[in-house]
Amino acid sequence: MRHGPDIAPIAAIIGDPARAAMLVALMDGRALTAGELAHEAGVTPQTASGHLNKMTDAGLLVVRKQGRHRYVALAGDEVGQVLEALMGVAAATGHGRTRTGPKEPALRAARVCYDHLAGEQAVALLRGLIDQGAILDHGDTLELTDMGTARFAAFGIDLAILRKSRRPVCRACLDWSERRFHLGGSLGAAVLTQIYAKGWAKREDGSRVVTFTDQGMQAFSDAFGIN
Template identity: 55%
Template sequence: MKYGPDIAHIAALIGDPARANMLTALMSGKALTATELSQEAGITLQTASSHLAKLDEGGLVIPRKQGRHKYFSLTNEEVAHVLEALMGLAAGSGHLRTRTGPRDEELRKARVCYKHLAGNMGIQMYDSFVRQGFLDIGANGLTLTKAGASFARNFGIDLDSLRAKKSPLCRDCLDWSERRTHLAGSLGRALLTHMENLGWATRIPETRIVRFTASGQTMFDATFQK
């Protein structure tokens, strides 16, 4: 391709195994230091710093300095969206790095995908929204309907605040484990945060797993019926 976006450059940045591991670690939405990311990638700190400089230059991560420490996070939801899609493509093609285990089952059930809920429970919530007419799926993407807005407000979501932000309110995201859609966008992030504030679920440290309590699971299933 002689003209247009240089997808080969971005693909090369993501395609390096060490950089791919670091980017995947940042899918939790949590900012990490170069030391933490070097451990995730299994490389030296010096090598990790070199990789992070390339990812920063390529627009895939953004550094933030706080006190004596420098933290890195994904630049935006667009990067996470691409990474999740690539994970789905890799999984669908049979390119899995390890054998599955108990932790993998938890990841498939409920996990963080850049601050919104993914996995089986994320898909359940999305399907429930569609079935109840809360989302309109059009040629230009997802739109929250009046019924959906009413539900969100009654659930405790400040829609006015979300709509004042630049990021899309609703966005579909292809789930890597099921290769079906879950809800992203500022509404998807707000819903997960609110469920955590309600005590329904917690994020497990050092992983992307979201673990629901027994009562939280019951409330989730009652709110987002299958």
């Protein structure tokens, strides 16, 4: 502990099986109630309550009380990124039977990563945007071109609004199943929102899987120049 922040307390919090299960359950970006998380982790509500207190105190979660429910969500996409990174190491170092990613093919194809799209489709999306010249990757951050801004405006996303937030608009997020980058940040979140709004895809209940309709997949590919 010569310098830099102390990572042990944070890692210790993630290191408990019940808490890790809760965090993973929250990785789809939804806000869940304390009771749902207790069931998810396989512990009683009073045990879960203690865990949630610890995680909010540590700044990993944010809470919103609403009626008699307590809705909990990940505190930010930074937390989600750490969880994905840990999954990468856990998968790589996992005792022998190293599976490259999720078992279910559906999960590998398209899933939710915190609040944006991940998986094969997401990787293809970013690749298509770069090939089209809508996004430049300038080393430190992804950079949206004017052409890209216009394209997203046509897609129904107003970049001016996104830029007002402190959250980075474009962010390269490492996909632990594909081992490639996909589009994160507020723009990545907005794209997923639009995909839902247009009815191209919907989220499977109780899972991170995102299922595209046939027409949705076609429209998605056309819109972003995939293959």
